[in-house]
Every structure is written in structure tokens, then in C-alpha cells.
Amino acid sequence: MSAVAYTLVVFILLAAVATALFRDVLSAIVVFGAYSLGMAILYTYLLAPDVAMTEAAIGAGVTTILLLLTIARTTRPSTDRLFERVHLPAVVVVGAFVLVLFTLLPDMYAVGDPDAPIWGGGVLAETPSVYYVQNTFADTGAQNAVSAVLASYRGFDTFGEAVVVFAAGVAVLLVLKREVFT
Numbered sequence: 001m002s003a004v005a006y007t008l009v010v011f012i013l014l015a016a017v018a019t020a021l022f023r024d025v026l027s028a029i030v031v032f033g034a035y036s037l038g039m040a041i042l043y044t045y046l047l048a049p050d051v052a053m054t055e056a057a058i059g060a061g062v063t064t065i066l067l068l069l070t071i072a073r074t075t076r077p078s079t080d081r082l083f084e085r086v087h088l089p090a091v092v093v094v095g096a097f098v099l100v101l102f103t104l105l106p107d108m109y110a111v112g113d114p115d116a117p118i119w120g121g122g123v124l125a126e127t128p129s130v131y132y133v134q135n136t137f138a139d140t141g142a143q144n145a146v147s148a149v150l151a152s153y154r155g156f157d158t159f160g161e162a163v164v165v166f167a168a169g170v171a172v173l174l175v176l177k178r179e180v181f182t
Helices: 003-021 025-045 049-073 088-107 128-140 145-153 155-180
Strands: none
Touching (some): 128 145, 145 155
């Protein structure tokens, strides 16, 4: 990984820690938006534009706006301190997890490495995308490979995502409606 990727990872970690430690809710929401934007940039760097666009739209965009609307419609607690008191066991667990991640980071394949398994050069003889393109019609009978992947191959996953989005929308409507009528 390059210096850009390491810089992004450090920024993301600092933003995550700041989000967890800020006592002021508005500050935590703003830093969380920056965290999501950093993740979107990292996903773009790692050649995952679909995940990057989703993270930018949902994480940095919609979630931040919904949190800001919620704080605007509810009472914002006043704070005299900027940071919460740190819970030492949680810091130890998170620190150990980050240490493990950083020790595994050098073993990752470089972005675009032709020997990486996803490109068909290592362990995998055939990538999932090649399988989907070659076998979609035979397996599902669908003419459109994208629709077949979403509805047939990943049907339960897509249904689960739809349920989560619906539940989140209902929760937001309940929070906003409750505050409007009180």
C-alpha cells in the first residue's frame, strides 16, 4: 500500500476515535461525516467505486443529514466538557484489534496486483463475475445479469437490505413526527 492509503487509514482511525470520544453531539456528528467521507475515498482508492458511492451517499450524506435533523428537532444537551471519560478496557480491546489489523496490512495484495486471487491469478481459478456472466441465463433464466445477481443469487441479502432500509425509514419518521407534535 502507498503513502496515500496509509494516510487515509490514519485519518479514518483518528476520525473514528474522535467520534467515540467527543461529548458534544454536534461535534460527533460532524466528525462521523468526515469519517464516512474518508471511508468513501479509501474505497475509491481500493477500486471499489460502487461501495465508495454508497458510503458517500448513505454514510456521509443521508446519515449525517438525518442525524443533524434529529438534533435540530430534539433538545441538544449542553456540555461543559469536550471529551467523555475514556473506558480503559474498551481502549485496550480496540487497541489490540487495531494492532492486529496493522500487522496484517503488509500481507495484503497491492491494488491491481495481477497475482491477487480476485484477478484470477492465485487461489481462485474463476472469479465470481466471470461465473455470473457465463452462467446467469442457464442458472436463472434472466436476461439481465445485474437483475439476476440481485434477485436470484443474492435474493435473501437484497431482501435483508430492503428490510433494514424500511425499518430505518420508519424509525426516522417516528422520531421526526414525535418531535413535531410535542
